[in-house]
Amino acid sequence: MTSPVTAAPEETDPGAAVTRRAEARRVTGRSSAGKRRQRLEIAMFVAPALALMAIFVVYPVYSAARMSMYRWKGFGPLVDFVGLQNYVRVLTDDVFTDAVVHNFIIVFASILVQLPLGLALALLLNRRIRGRGLLRTIIFVPYVLAEVIAGVVWFQMLQPRTGLLETVLGSVGIPVPEQGFLGTPDLALATVFVVLTWKYLGLAVLLFLAGLQGVPDELHEAAQLDGASWWQVQRRIAIPLIAPTIRTWVFLSMIGSLQLFDMVWILTGGGPANATTTMATYLISQGTQSGNFGIAGAASVVLFLIGFVMAVAYQFLVLRRDTKADA
Amino acid sequence: MRRSGRAALSVLCSSAVLLTASACGSGDDSSASGGDENTITWWHNSNNEPGKGYYEQVAADFEDANPGVEVEVVAMAHEDMVDKLAAAFQSGDVPDVYMERGGGELGDHVEAGLVRDISEAASEEIDKLNPGTLAGWQVDDKTYALPFSVGVVGFWYNTELFEQAGITEPPATMEELATTVEQLKAAGITPLSVGAGDKWPAAHYWYYTALRACSEDVLTDAVSSLDFSDPCFVEAGEALATFIETEPFNPGFLTTPAQEGATSASGLLATGQVAMELAGHWEPGVMQGLTDNGEGLGDKTGWFPFPAIEGGEGDPEAALGGGDAWAVAQEAPDASVDLVKYLLSDEVQQGFAENDMGLPTNPAAADSVTDPALAELLEVRDTAPFVQLYFDTAFGTSVGNAMNDAVALLFAGQATPEEIVEQTQEAADREK
Numbered sequence: 001m002t003s004p005v006t007a008a009p010e011e012t013d014p015g016a017a018v019t020r021r022a023e024a025r026r027v028t029g030r031s032s033a034g035k036r037r038q039r040l041e042i043a044m045f046v047a048p049a050l051a052l053m054a055i056f057v058v059y060p061v062y063s064a065a066r067m068s069m070y071r072w073k074g075f076g077p078l079v080d081f082v083g084l085q086n087y088v089r090v091l092t093d094d095v096f097t098d099a100v101v102h103n104f105i106i107v108f109a110s111i112l113v114q115l116p117l118g119l120a121l122a123l124l125l126n127r128r129i130r131g132r133g134l135l136r137t138i139i140f141v142p143y144v145l146a147e148v149i150a151g152v153v154w155f156q157m158l159q160p161r162t163g164l165l166e167t168v169l170g171s172v173g174i175p176v177p178e179q180g181f182l183g184t185p186d187l188a189l190a191t192v193f194v195v196l197t198w199k200y201l202g203l204a205v206l207l208f209l210a211g212l213q214g215v216p217d218e219l220h221e222a223a224q225l226d227g228a229s230w231w232q233v234q235r236r237i238a239i240p241l242i243a244p245t246i247r248t249w250v251f252l253s254m255i256g257s258l259q260l261f262d263m264v265w266i267l268t269g270g271g272p273a274n275a276t277t278t279m280a281t282y283l284i285s286q287g288t289q290s291g292n293f294g295i296a297g298a299a300s301v302v303l304f305l306i307g308f309v310m311a312v313a314y315q316f317l318v319l320r321r322d323t324k325a326d327a
Numbered sequence: 328m329r330r331s332g333r334a335a336l337s338v339l340c341s342s343a344v345l346l347t348a349s350a351c352g353s354g355d356d357s358s359a360s361g362g363d364e365n366t367i368t369w370w371h372n373s374n375n376e377p378g379k380g381y382y383e384q385v386a387a388d389f390e391d392a393n394p395g396v397e398v399e400v401v402a403m404a405h406e407d408m409v410d411k412l413a414a415a416f417q418s419g420d421v422p423d424v425y426m427e428r429g430g431g432e433l434g435d436h437v438e439a440g441l442v443r444d445i446s447e448a449a450s451e452e453i454d455k456l457n458p459g460t461l462a463g464w465q466v467d468d469k470t471y472a473l474p475f476s477v478g479v480v481g482f483w484y485n486t487e488l489f490e491q492a493g494i495t496e497p498p499a500t501m502e503e504l505a506t507t508v509e510q511l512k513a514a515g516i517t518p519l520s521v522g523a524g525d526k527w528p529a530a531h532y533w534y535y536t537a538l539r540a541c542s543e544d545v546l547t548d549a550v551s552s553l554d555f556s557d558p559c560f561v562e563a564g565e566a567l568a569t570f571i572e573t574e575p576f577n578p579g580f581l582t583t584p585a586q587e588g589a590t591s592a593s594g595l596l597a598t599g600q601v602a603m604e605l606a607g608h609w610e611p612g613v614m615q616g617l618t619d620n621g622e623g624l625g626d627k628t629g630w631f632p633f634p635a636i637e638g639g640e641g642d643p644e645a646a647l648g649g650g651d652a653w654a655v656a657q658e659a660p661d662a663s664v665d666l667v668k669y670l671l672s673d674e675v676q677q678g679f680a681e682n683d684m685g686l687p688t689n690p691a692a693a694d695s696v697t698d699p700a701l702a703e704l705l706e707v708r709d710t711a712p713f714v715q716l717y718f719d720t721a722f723g724t725s726v727g728n729a730m731n732d733a734v735a736l737l738f739a740g741q742a743t744p745e746e747i748v749e750q751t752q753e754a755a756d757r758e759k
Contacts (some may be wrong), residue, residue, distance in 0.1 A: 073725070075416035076439035095732075159590050160578035162600075183579035185739060269524050272581030273739035274732075288413065290728035291435075 061304065067297030074293050086298035096299060099277040100306070102189060106278075107257040109193050110200075111250055117197070118204030119246070123234050125205065126212045136209070143202035151266030154195045158182050158267070182268050185275040192267055192276050199263065200253070207249050211242030244322040251314055258307050279303040364660045366397045369424040370412070374402040377682045385678070389669050396662045416441060423659035424666055426651045427472040429463035430550075430716050431723025433654075437466045443655040446470045448664045452671045456688055457709070463716040464652045473671045476685030477650030478608025479708045480531055480717075486629040488516050488602040497631035499643075501566055504634045508575040511602050520577040520601040521738075522585030522592035527719060529738045530731040531605055532570075533747065534647050534718045537563035539636040543645065543713055550721050553755035555748050559640060564737060564744025566636050571738060577601055581739055586613050597623050605633070607648070608686055611700050628700055632707060646711040649720055650686070722755065729754030 071080040090096050125136055142150060157164040160180030169176055177184045181191040215238050223233045261280035264270060270277040270285065287296030373379055379402050386398040415421045421441055427433050436442045446469045453470055464472040492514035498504040511518040522528040541559035549555055577583060577595055584591045589598055596604040597614035614623030635643035653667040669675060676692035683698045686705050696702045708714060719727025733750040736742035
């Protein structure tokens with residue numbers, strides 16, 4: 001998944017130079033041979049990407065879908081065809097349905113918590129305040145940290161008795177659960193979510209800030225001349241103007257939450273008592289760990305379908321007007 | 328010819344690196360099985376000294392004794408080896424000599440035709456080994472691998488902390504264990520650590536209560552028939568649930584990992600944070616790796632067997648254990664069998680024992696174990712009426728993991744003893 005920030009084309013991009021050269025050629029050669037050559041050129045440039053896509057995306061999806069119809073332990077030929085039985089098992093397995101619920105809790109909690117928080121921080125950091133650069137860095141650093149490293153650090157901090165967090169909270173008189181935050185089934189998912197928010201807030205703030213930079217100063221000035229307060233300027237002008245950025249962030253956040261794996265795996269491994277399983281941890285525990293590759297295949301197809309439907313629906317219902325406006 | 332063919336292939340690979348990287352990658356492993364009749368690929372997990380160097384020496388000696396044969400030794404970290412083996416089985420490109428943990432897992436490999444039957448070829452070595460030990464690596468009375476290290480699970484404890492709490496005798500029954508837990512708590516010591524986050528360490532408690540509650544016949548029968556209807560399996564869960572109610576475990580045990588880092592179950596025991604942990608013969612080695620001075624608990628290390636259950640039908644001397652065996656891939660060159668036989672020879676097993684690499688299975692090497700803790704375990708193992716292979720290994724990963732998941736839920740207070748049996752049975756029925 002590439003973030004829209006890095007995908008922005010720049011003048012120094014070698015790809016831009018190539019297009020320019022191609023354009024130049026197009027002007028001179030109008031013959032059909034030139035056209036064929038042009039098509040060949042396109043094919044040559046696109047082929048590696050398509051081939052990679054076929055090997056690393058299309059084939060695995062096909063392979064998982066095929067696997068999901070068989071009972072297979074991970075070796076030997078696929079012979080034990082069971083039809084849709086694996087799907088029935090996955091969809092009636094409480095662990096999987098709970099995992100889906102956990103994924104959706106994370107999807108909605110991310111939007112409900114990280115969006116207002118990220119927006120507030122972005123608006124704040126967009127003002128001229130002392131130490132702005134430092135503050136921006138502090139908020140963005142967690143996002144740059146490797147997920148596993150951040151996870152291990154939090155895991156150690158959240159340890160009961162010996163963890164840093166317990167010491168800090170204890171010294172200000174906040175009671176800590178006996179089994180620790182990660183070891184208590186009722187608190188584990190919320191704890192994971194707090195860590196995820198800490199980790200990914202930086203991305204939201206960065207995207208929103210980038211959007212805010214694009215709001216012309218003249219608009220601010222004009223509104224101020226009309227007597228609008230700072231808050232009115234943000235609410236009526238800045239936020240509506242960065243709405244496309246916000247919608248894109250929501251999309252990224254949604255997909256990321258559905259595929260959530262690394263942080264959960266490191267912090268809890270899906271436990272305690274399956275309180276933090278996600279669809280992706282279910283894949284690992286059924287597939288590579290238990291050797292039920294057919295069931296894992298079925299679960300991965302379900303995950304793919306949920307992600308696909310949500311992505312298409314969001315594209316159709318929400319993002320469409322952004323792309324339309326561009327065109 | 329062979330060389331130039333390989334070179335051409337590599338040119339092809341590099342000219343289309345991105346597209347064919349995976350295909351060429353697996354091509355390089357083709358020497359792993361078949362292909363060259365004189366090269367044996369041998370995968371093992373002794374990637375630290377002295378084990379690594381010792382096995383290199385063993386391979387060199389074997390090459391000297393068998394002119395023309397070349398042994399390609401690949402030492403890797405245990406987790407890496409497990410992952411690579413899984414991939415190897417998937418592709419059918421199995422190394423010539425590799426490690427098998429036995430039980431249902433081996434059964435699956437046998438069924439898929441990946442492992443060679445060595446009952447005839449290695450009959451001499453098979454006769455030397457304890458038939459009870461060997462049973463875990465036999466399918467339908469045929470032997471598919473030779474166990475070279477088999478250990479037992481029990482309670483490792485910190486003798487100093489026991490003294491502090493005024494405990495003189497390690498507990499012999501579950502009631503005494505509960506008393507021990509109380510005494511330790513009264514002295515302000517956390518009694519036990521368990522890596523329930525990894526599930527299997529928690530499951531080992533249930534395996535052991537089942538071993539104490541069920542007779543040998545019931546267990547042997549369950550392994551082959553996958554029938555858990557005997558009431559002793561529910562009794563096992565009840566005994567465990569009663570013990571869990573005494574709240575003996577380290578705080579946060581539900582997400583505690585087994586062996587990684589100082590806050591893992593092994594780490595807590597190694598650093599004196601808890602008094603006891605239920606673990607296998609690997610524990611002293613693991614603890615050494617988790618302490619700065621590399622000594623683990625050092626001379627404070629104590630061991631006692633899992634206590635008996637009153638009224639249980641199981642033999643209190645029976646042990647839960649497991650180990651590793653050398654297996655030969657179906658497609659491997661015949662010399663591979665000779666290598667496995669050599670690995671089980673008196674000479675190699677003695678060296679294996681002298682280097683404290685595990686608990687040798689060849690009786691001739693029993694006296695060569697130098698580490699006192701391992702020597703004690705060896706005696707426990709060899710005097711046990713029978714050694715039950717870890718249930719998750721014995722039943723295969725699919726049933727085993729369903730069982731482990733259910734036991735982990737019992738630890739969290741979210742499953743009943745009956746549900747453990749139900750879930751296990753359900754997973755087992757799907758295997759039939």
